[in-house]
Amino acid sequence: MKQYDILIIGAGISGAVLAERYASIGKKVLIIEKRNHIAGNCFDYMDENGILVSKYGAHLFHTNDEEVWEYVNAFSDWYDWEHKVIARVDGKTVPIPVNITTVNTLFDEQIATESEMGAWLENNRINFEKPANGEEAVLNRVGIELYEKMFKHYTKKQWDKFPAELDASVLERIPVRQNYDDRYFSDKHQALPKGGYTQLFEKILSNPNIEIMLNTDFFDVKDELCSYEKLFYTGPVDRYFEFKHSLIEKLEYRSINFVSETHETEFFQENSVVNYPGTEVDFTRIIEYKHFGNQKSDKTTVVKEFTIDEGEPYYPVPNPRNQEIYALYKAEADKLTDVYFVGRLANYKYFNMDQAFKNALELFASLEQSAAALTSA
Ligand code: UDP
Numbered sequence: 001m002k003q004y005d006i007l008i009i010g011a012g013i014s015g016a017v018l019a020e021r022y023a024s025i026g027k028k029v030l031i032i033e034k035r036n037h038i039a040g041n042c043f044d045y046m047d048e049n050g051i052l053v054s055k056y057g058a059h060l061f062h063t064n065d066e067e068v069w070e071y072v073n074a075f076s077d078w079y080d081w082e083h084k085v086i087a088r089v090d091g092k093t094v095p096i097p098v099n100i101t102t103v104n105t106l107f108d109e110q111i112a113t114e115s116e117m118g119a120w121l122e123n124n125r126i127n128f129e130k131p132a133n134g135e136e137a138v139l140n141r142v143g144i145e146l147y148e149k150m151f152k153h154y155t156k157k158q159w160d161k162f163p164a165e166l167d168a169s170v171l172e173r174i175p176v177r178q179n180y181d182d183r184y185f186s187d188k189h190q191a192l193p194k195g196g197y198t199q200l201f202e203k204i205l206s207n208p209n210i211e212i213m214l215n216t217d218f219f220d221v222k223d224e225l226c227s228y229e230k231l232f233y234t235g236p237v238d239r240y241f242e243f244k245h246s247l248i249e250k251l252e253y254r255s256i257n258f259v260s261e262t263h264e265t266e267f268f269q270e271n272s273v274v275n276y277p278g279t280e281v282d283f284t285r286i287i288e289y290k291h292f293g294n295q296k297s298d299k300t301t302v303v304k305e306f307t308i309d310e311g312e313p314y315y316p317v318p319n320p321r322n323q324e325i326y327a328l329y330k331a332e333a334d335k336l337t338d339v340y341f342v343g344r345l346a347n348y349k350y351f352n353m354d355q356a357f358k359n360a361l362e363l364f365a366s367l368e369q370s371a372a373a374l375t376s377a
Contacts, residue, residue, distance in 0.1 A: 002028075002030075002211075002226070003028070003226050003227075004028045004029060004211070004226070004228050005022070005027040005028045005029065005228060005229045005230075006018070006019070006022045006027050006028070006029045006030070006228060006229060006230050006232070007030050007032070007225065007228045007230070007231045007232070008029060008030070008031045008032070008231075008232045008234070009031075009032050009033075009218045009231070009232065009233045009234055009235055010031070010040065010233070010234030010235055010343070011031050011035075011037075011038040011040060011201070011205070011212060011214075012039065012040020012041060012042065012234055012343060012356075013042065013353060013357055013360065014232070014234045014342040014343035014346075014356055014359065014360045015031055015033075015040070015232065015234045015342075015343070016031075016038070016039075016040075016201050016204045016205055017071075017204065017356075017357055017360035017361060017364070018232050018342065018360050018363070018364055019031055019204075019205060019207075020204045020205065020207060020210070021360075021361070021364040022209075022364070023207035023208075023209035023210045024207065025368070026209065027209060027229075028209055028211075029209055029210045029211070030211050030212075030228075031205075031210065031212045031213070032213050032216050032218045032221065033212060033213065033214050033215075034215070034216065034217050034218070034235075035214065035215070036214050036215050037198070037214065038201045038202070038205060038212060038214075039198045039200075039201040040056075040234075041055075041056035041057070041059070041314060042056075042059050042197035042198075042200075042201065042353070043055045043197065043198055043201075044059075044196045044197050044198050045196075045198060047301055048262075049262055049297050049299045049300065049301050050295075050297045051289050051290050051295050051297050051299075051300070051301050052196050052289065052292070052295060053260075053289040053301055054197070054289070056256070056258070056314065057258065057287070057303075057305060057314075058272065058273060058289070058292070059353060060081070060083040060184070060185070060190070060192070061078075061190070061191055061192060061193070061353055061354065062083070062187040062189065062190045062191075062352070062353075063187055063189050063353075063354035064187045064188050064189070065354055065358055067358070067361065068354045068357045068358050068361070071357060071361060072193075072200070072357065075203040075204050076193040076194060076195065076199065076200040076203060077193070077194040077195075078191035078192065078193055079191060079192060079194055079293065080190065080191050081190060081191055081292065081293070082183045082185075082190050083183065083184040083185060083190065083272070083273075084182055084183060084184060084271060084272075084273075085184050085271070085273045085274075085275055085285075086270070086271050086273075086274055086275070087150060087274070087275040087276070087277050088275070088276055088277075088278070089106060089149050089150060089278065090106065090278075092105050092106060093105075093270075093274075094106060095182040096150065096174070096184075096275055096277075097174050097176060097182075097184065098142055098146060098176045098177065099117075099176075099177040099178075099179060099180055099181060099182055100112075100117050100177075100178070100179060100180050101180060102146075103117065103120055103146075106145075106146075106149065107145070114179050117178040117179070118178050121142060121143070121176070121178070123143075124142065124143030124144075124145065124146070125139065125140060125141060125142060125143045126139040126143060126144065127140060128140040131168040131172075132168065133164050133165070133166060133167065133168055133319075134151075134155060134162075134163030134164065134165075134167065134168055134170050134171035135147070135152075135162065135163040135164040135171075136168065137163070137171045137172050138151045138163060138171050142176055149277065149278075150277045151163060151171060151277065153278055153279050154275065154276075154277035154284060155170075155171070157282065157283075157284050158254070158284050158307050159254060159307070159315075159317060160254070160307070161317070161319070165319060166317070166319050167318040167319055167320075169318060170318055170350065173350075187354075192292060194293075218233075218235070219239070229338065230339075230340065230367070231338060231339045231340070232340045232342050233339065233340070233341055233342070234341075234343040234345065234346050235345055235346060236253065236313050236345045236346070237251075237326065237329045237330070237333065237341055237345065237346050237348055238250075238251045238325075238329055240329075240333075240341070240346075241329055241332050241333075244332075245325055245328040245329060246325065249321070249325055250325075251316075251322055251325045251326060251329070251348065252316075252317040252322055253314065253315060253316060253345075254307050254308070254309070254313075254314060254315040254317060255307065255308050255309070255310060255311030255312050255313060255314055255315075256305050256306065256307050256308065256311075257305075257306040257307075257308050257311065258304075259283075259303065259304045259305075260301060260302070260303045261301070261302050261303075261304070262299050262300070262301055263299065263300050263301075263302060264298075264299055265299070265300060266298070266300065267288065267290065267291075267300055268286075268288050268300050268302045269286060269288050269302070271288075272287060272288055272289070272291035272292055273286075273287055273288075274286050274288075282306055283304040283305055283306050284305050284306070284307060285304075285305050286303070286304050286305075287302065287303045287305070288300060288301070288302045289301055289302075289303070313345060315350065316344065316345070316349060316350060318349075318350055322348070323348075326348040329348075340363060340367075342359065342360055342363060343356055343359070343360070344356065347359075
């Protein structure tokens with residue numbers, strides 16, 4: 001096999017950014033990717049209905065970080081997309097995150113101002129100084145009724161755990177609003193890449209110093225690889241260490257079963273994402289991709305998301321038990337030289353896309369700084 005300076009396992013956000021950065025300073029980079037495509041879980045493609053769909057669920061880019069925003073803009077044009085989500089609750093349709101409209105619709109209230117909404121929340125919330133888990137986090141913000149209607153069962157479907165069994169941070173990802181703002185995110189930049197994420201990744205990976213081997217499992221070929229300066233691994237951390245700490249207690253991941261349907265109608269639902277937080281259906285949400293970028297087609301593609309235990313790992317499951325197991329792997333990882341664990345699966349952290357970009361950019365910057373310091377010493 002050819003000689004490379006940098007070996008990267010996985011062509012998702014972390015792998016692609018590191019490849020691009022190292023290629024830009026003249027390093028020869030090899031990416032080994034198990035799947036038959038680049039772009040990791042951001043991968044999208046034109047489906048049989050002529051609609052750009054994401055293979056692994058909708059990816060909504062949002063960031064307050066100017067460096068990340070500038071970086072992604074160097075590889076694609078972006079169009080503004082302020083993502084909104086609605087939920088079907090008790091036969092009604094409401095905005096999520098919870099805002100004034102959500103409360104008025106579900107409880108026949110007549111709240112009109114921020115201070116009235118503040119008072120409603122104050123009356124309903126249950127105070128927890130420092131919420132210890134997801135249940136306390138939600139009760140602390142909105143109280144028991146909204147918890148039951150919008151968070152408890154959705155979370156059980158999503159994680160196969162009730163909010164009390166998860167870190168507070170999981171449920172704190174979604175804000176609660178005291179006004180009418182019905183955007184899912186509050187960040188300054190909220191946008192989607194014109195032409196889609198796969199094209200964005202093609203551009204990021206377009207430097208001739210980068211070679212990509214698709215359909216290749218790193219663990220099948222690792223003994224045949226020549227030496228390299230650095231290895232960046234973006235797969236599941238426990239897989240790297242052959243699950244050695246998982247003989248009794250396995251590190252948990254959630255996977256998603258995406259069930260796609262074509263409907264012979266212009267639109268199936270009024271919004272790109274509709275959540276189903278109740279127990280009446282087993283799926284968590286329905287995505288209708290045609291809404292993103294206002295795409296045109298006679299038909300429409302919708303995807304129902306069922307989360308499952310087995311299958312490709314998408315989400316680490318943030319709670320104290322998994323953190324304990326992860327810490328054992330992390331200690332092993334820290335002992336290695338010139339091997340770096342990057343991204344959601346290798347760090348066992350529920351990163352957003354912009355955090356994944358940020359971490360990869362920062363890792364490159366810090367390694368290059370140390371390298372520069374060594375050469376000048
Ligand atoms: N969540 C919920 N009800 C909803 C939406 C989200 O209970 O209608 C909870 C659920 O536990 C979920 C978490 O909030 O895992 C974070 O939601 P987010 O939309 O960030 O999840 P993602 O889009 O990453 O799957």
